[in-house]
Structure formats: C-alpha cells, structure tokens
Amino acid sequence: MDYIELLEKYMQGLTTPEEEKALLDWIQHDGDARSTISAFYEKRWKETPDTGVSAELQYKMLMNIKQNICQHEIENQSAAGRKIVWMNVMKYAAAILATMVVSVFSAYYFYSSESDVKNFVVYADKGQRSNLVLPDGTKVWLNSDSKLEYDNTYGVKERKIRLTGEAYFEVAKDKEHRFLVSTGLMDVEALGTAFNVQSYPNEDEITTTLLEGKVKISTPGQEAILLPNQQACFGKSSNGLSVIEVENAKYSNSWTKGEFAFNGATLEEIAKELSRMYNMEIKFDSDEIKEYNFSGVIKNNSLTNVLEIISLTSPVVYEVVNDSIILDKQK
Structure with a gap:
C-alpha cells in the first residue's frame, strides 16, 4: 500500500473510513513512518514551484487532519465512556499530529508572487504540542495554541523568528548570526543558549526564562540582560519590564517533557x-x-x-x- 499517496488523499478529505484506519494504524505503529513522511515532503519542498500552497489551504489541511482523527475515534466510543475516553482521543490525536503535522505542514511554505520571500509557519493548536528543528540546527518545542514563523532569509544576516504563544528554544551556536525571537512587544536575542518564551495574545504578561547562556531582552524603550535562573517579565498594560531571580528555572520548560x-x-x-x-x-x-x-x-x-x-x-x-x-x- 502506498501510504504517502494515502496521506495526500487523506489531507484532502477524500479517504474512505477503511483507508483512514489503515493510514492511522501505519502512522501509530510503524517506526519508519515519520522518516518516510519527512523525506517525501522535504523532497517535494525542494521541487515545489514558486506558486506554492496558499496559507488558507495549508491551515484547512491541518484542521482536516485534526478533526478527522478526533471524529474517527469518538465515533467508536460508547456515549457512557466519552467523558474519560475524551482524554485518550486527544492523546492519540496529539501523538499522530506530533509525528505527522510538523513534518508535513512545516514542509509547505507561504509564498507571495510579489516577493522572493517565502514564509514558513508552524502551528500547535489547542490541545496539541509540536517540535521542530530550524535550518541552523536550533531545536524548538511549541506549546499549545502557539504559532512560530520564519522566512527563507533565516540565517543569511540573522536568525529571526516570530512567536505567538509559548516555545522553548535550544539555540545552535553561531556567533556570526544573532538569534532573535520577536513577540511584537518583546524581542529576545541570543547567541547560543536555552530559554523559554511565553507570549499569549490574551495574557497581559510576556515572560522569558533563561536556563543556560545569556540573552538580551528588548521592549519599547527598555533593555535587560538575563543570566541563568533569571526571568524577564513585561507588562503590556503597564509597559514595564522587570527581571527577577527564579528558584526553579528548569520548570519553565517542564511542559516539553x-x-x-x-x-x-x-x-x-x-x-x-x-x-x-x-x-x-x-x-x-x-x-x-x-x-x-x-x-x-x-x-x-x-x-x-x-x-x-x-x-x-x-x-x-x-x-x-x-x-x-x-x-x-x-x-
């Protein structure tokens, strides 16, 4: 069975229930599924013409995967057991999405015909978490309800990404190209370090917690240098930046484990x-x-x-x- 062809069909919502089950069983139980999917979409990405895939279509594809997986599992449970089984459904969906969506979804790119800049976007929906490796080897863990963006100029003059939500970074060392995380109101600059950034739109506070190395924090009119076991807090309403010592900085990225x-x-x-x-x-x-x-x-x-x-x-x-x-x- 050609599972890649089946995956393509599934992402377009064209599979039968039997095909869906076969695909999900393969992804869940075959240890080579992730590498097979990753290799295929990496090859496709390199060969994709500049017209690309629209952002709207990519997001619909992602939502289609999530909704189909959840619906497939829920329909097979009795009504009496749904309250408890709901957690298992989300765990199952999360495991599949962690394997498949990051490899598949991030392999596509957003492209504007008016520019040579290609924008890459990775989502972690509510109830999901994702992890990825950036082109320079930097490792990123993306928490629930979060979005990470970067473009194809990443690593040319600098390594800049945009974050909405929460992410933990283990930054690859590169003294020639600064690493910059932008949340809109707080910029975090690092050379080689490990830190956690939380910046949800509906929260008043943006925080950066440093586990290793050194980072520079920049907010409107304010700057600070963080050392290990320190946390920078920026209040959106107060426009104030503060730095505090944290006893257990390692807990800031506990969600990744x-x-x-x-x-x-x-x-x-x-x-x-x-x-x-x-x-x-x-x-x-x-x-x-x-x-x-x-x-x-x-x-x-x-x-x-x-x-x-x-x-x-x-x-x-x-x-x-x-x-x-x-x-x-x-x-």
Missing part, C-alpha cells in the same frame, strides 16, 4: 493553562477558589491527574459536563 509544573500559581492561572493544553473550557462556580495558590510538579500531566491532585490537596471539587469542567469549593 510532558510535565506540569507551577510555583505559587493561582487556580485561575492553572485553569487557563489547562484550557490551552487540553482545549477544554474550565469554569468556576466559586470566585473564592480562583485565588487559591498551588506549587508542585506533576509528572503525568493528564487532565484527570492534575484535577485529582488539586482536589486532593485543596477544598476544591470538579465535575466534567460535556466539553467543560466546572470547579467549585468543597461544601
């Missing part, structure tokens, strides 16, 4: 993070519990596990209602 870490975070902050990670709405029936503080590291960061630990260590109860979670104070 499948862990969930928080240090003095409020339940409201944790709920926002969980909502992004699992693409599930979280509501509060009690405003009081929003300010409860939590610290710790959860190795198995499944949604059920996190909620169970929160309920066991505090007077908080939770209930799963359809696609939402309700948090309330224990009576």
Whole structure:
C-alpha cells in the first residue's frame, strides 16, 4: 500500500473510513513512518514551484487532519465512556499530529508572487504540542495554541523568528548570526543558549526564562540582560519590564517533557493553562477558589491527574459536563 499517496488523499478529505484506519494504524505503529513522511515532503519542498500552497489551504489541511482523527475515534466510543475516553482521543490525536503535522505542514511554505520571500509557519493548536528543528540546527518545542514563523532569509544576516504563544528554544551556536525571537512587544536575542518564551495574545504578561547562556531582552524603550535562573517579565498594560531571580528555572520548560509544573500559581492561572493544553473550557462556580495558590510538579500531566491532585490537596471539587469542567469549593 502506498501510504504517502494515502496521506495526500487523506489531507484532502477524500479517504474512505477503511483507508483512514489503515493510514492511522501505519502512522501509530510503524517506526519508519515519520522518516518516510519527512523525506517525501522535504523532497517535494525542494521541487515545489514558486506558486506554492496558499496559507488558507495549508491551515484547512491541518484542521482536516485534526478533526478527522478526533471524529474517527469518538465515533467508536460508547456515549457512557466519552467523558474519560475524551482524554485518550486527544492523546492519540496529539501523538499522530506530533509525528505527522510538523513534518508535513512545516514542509509547505507561504509564498507571495510579489516577493522572493517565502514564509514558513508552524502551528500547535489547542490541545496539541509540536517540535521542530530550524535550518541552523536550533531545536524548538511549541506549546499549545502557539504559532512560530520564519522566512527563507533565516540565517543569511540573522536568525529571526516570530512567536505567538509559548516555545522553548535550544539555540545552535553561531556567533556570526544573532538569534532573535520577536513577540511584537518583546524581542529576545541570543547567541547560543536555552530559554523559554511565553507570549499569549490574551495574557497581559510576556515572560522569558533563561536556563543556560545569556540573552538580551528588548521592549519599547527598555533593555535587560538575563543570566541563568533569571526571568524577564513585561507588562503590556503597564509597559514595564522587570527581571527577577527564579528558584526553579528548569520548570519553565517542564511542559516539553510532558510535565506540569507551577510555583505559587493561582487556580485561575492553572485553569487557563489547562484550557490551552487540553482545549477544554474550565469554569468556576466559586470566585473564592480562583485565588487559591498551588506549587508542585506533576509528572503525568493528564487532565484527570492534575484535577485529582488539586482536589486532593485543596477544598476544591470538579465535575466534567460535556466539553467543560466546572470547579467549585468543597461544601
């Protein structure tokens, strides 16, 4: 069976249920699937004419993969088991997307006929995470609900990328070409280092946490140099930049290892993070519990596990209602 041809057909939404099952089984169980897909699309990328694939079509292809995978699994579960099985569906979809989408989706590019600049974009939708290697060897882990962009001038004069959301970087050393992450309001410059950047549009604060090396932080009218175990915080509303010492900087990228870490975070902050990670709405029936503080590291960061630990260590109860979670104070 030609799985690449089947994959092409699947991404266009033309496969039969039997073909979908065969393709998903191959991706999940064949250890060579990732390298086969990667090699094929790398070759195609090099041979693709400049007309390229439109950004709209690429995004539709990505959404088609995600929706078809989730729907395929959900339809095979009984209604009684869906609340628990929902987590397994997302894990299964995430595993397939981590293998397939980064290799496939990032191999395509956005192209404008009015310019020679080709723009590469990688998405990690809500409930998903992605990882990739940039042309210079820099490793990037992209967290849920995030987007990373760069173009084909990357590495010519400098190595510049644009980030919306959260990402962890292990930067390849290259003293001749600075590495720059731009979030719009905060620029992070590095030569060879490891750091985490969080910049979600709906959050007031942009943070950069340094694990190794040295980075330069630039915000409107302000600059700072970060050393290991320091964090830069920029308030969008206050337009203020501050640098603080962090006791456990290593926890800033715990999400890349499948862990969930928080240090003095409020339940409201944790709920926002969980909502992004699992693409599930979280509501509060009690405003009081929003300010409860939590610290710790959860190795198995499944949604059920996190909620169970929160309920066991505090007077908080939770209930799963359809696609939402309700948090309330224990009576």
